Amino acid sequence: xxxxxxxxxxxxxxxxxxxxxxxxxxxxxxxxxxxxxxxxxxxxxxxxxxxxxxxxxxxxxxxxxxxxxxxxxxxxxxxxxxxxxxxxxxxxxxxxxxxxxxxxxxxxxxxxxxxxxxxxxxxxxxxxxxxxxxxxxxxxxxxxxxxxxxxxxxxxxxxxxxxxxxxxxxxxxxxxxxxxxxxxxxxxxxxxxxxxxxxxxxxxxxxxxxxxxxxxxxxxxxxxxxxxxxxxxxxxxxxxxxxxxxxxxxxxxxxxx
Numbered sequence: 001x002x003x004x005x006x007x008x009x010x011x012x013x014x015x016x017x018x019x020x021x022x023x024x025x026x027x028x029x030x031x032x033x034x035x036x037x038x039x040x041x042x043x044x045x046x047x048x049x050x051x052x053x054x055x056x057x058x059x060x061x062x063x064x065x066x067x068x069x070x071x072x073x074x075x076x077x078x079x080x081x082x083x084x085x086x087x088x089x090x091x092x093x094x095x096x097x098x099x100x101x102x103x104x105x106x107x108x109x110x111x112x113x114x115x116x117x118x119x120x121x122x123x124x125x126x127x128x129x130x131x132x133x134x135x136x137x138x139x140x141x142x143x144x145x146x147x148x149x150x151x152x153x154x155x156x157x158x159x160x161x162x163x164x165x166x167x168x169x170x171x172x173x174x175x176x177x178x179x180x181x182x183x184x185x186x187x188x189x190x191x192x193x194x195x196x197x198x199x200x201x202x203x204x205x206x207x208x209x210x211x212x213x214x215x216x217x218x219x220x221x222x223x224x225x226x227x228x229x230x231x232x233x234x235x236x237x238x239x240x241x242x243x244x245x246x247x248x249x250x251x252x253x254x255x256x257x
Contacts (some may be wrong), residue, residue, distance in 0.1 A: 003133055004032055005205050005209065006199070007109055008023070010109065010131075010229055011023040011068060011128050012229070012231045013216070013233040014109070014233050015063075015065050016216075017234075019106045020107070021068050021109060022108050022109070023068070023069070023109050024046055024070075026112050027073060027112065029113075030045075030074075032111050033045070036213075043061070044074045045059045045075075046059065046071050046072070046074050047076045056099045056100065059071050059211075080170075081207040089122040090122050090125070093123060094126065102248065106242075107242070123153075127161050128161065128162065129164035129168055130151065134168055135169055137178065146189075165194060165195045165235070165239050166195065168185065169199040170200075170201045172200070172219075196235060197231040197235060199232075202225050205225070225240070
C-alpha cells in the first residue's frame, strides 16, 4: 500500500467520521484522480491553481459523500510549459489552505510525489502534520532515519510541520522477514512516533483501485481491511488534536461519476 492508497482510504474514513475533508493530489502523475475517475485527467486542479490559471472552486470535485471533495492534480504539463515557479509555491499553498478553510474544509489531506524535494518539500513545510507510510521491508526502512532528519531540518528552518506518526504498511502476514521488520521498528522507535494500527499487503487494495473506489465501497459488505482505515483515522484524530464527536456516515456508492 502506497501513499495514494493511504490518502484515498484515509480521506474517506475521515469524511465518514463527519469531518469536511478535501483530498488534494499534488503528484504530477495524478494518481488520486486516476484512482477514482479517469475523467480527472482532463480536468483542471491543483497545478492550475498553483499557477493562477484556475480557481479552487473550479478545480474541486464534489464526491457523492457530502463531506468529501477532491482536488485532482490538473494540467501539470501545461503548467510546466508555462514555467511553473517553485519559489512562488509557498505563497500559493498558503492561498490554497486559506481558501479551503473558507469553504468549510476541516481536514486538508495532501498526496505528494515521492521524495522530499521540490514541490513536495514546499507542501510538507506548509502542512501542520505529516504521515509517513513505512513499508515493512528492509530496504525501505533504511531511508527512514534520513526522512526523520529532513523533517527535523524543516522545523529548524522555521516550518511548523509535526510528525503525526509513522504508519507501517505492506505488512505481509506469514512472511517472517516482513514481520521481523515491523517488530524491529516498534522496538527501535518511541511508541508515540508509530501508529498502533498497521496496514497489511492485501489484494483488496488493488481491486478497489481498479474499480475506482475506496476499499470500504468495494462490496456491499466491506472487506475487513476497510475497518483498518477507520482505526487509523481515529488514531490520527488523537495525534493531531482533532476532537469532535461525530456520528459515522454510511454510504455505498461510487464516489465520483
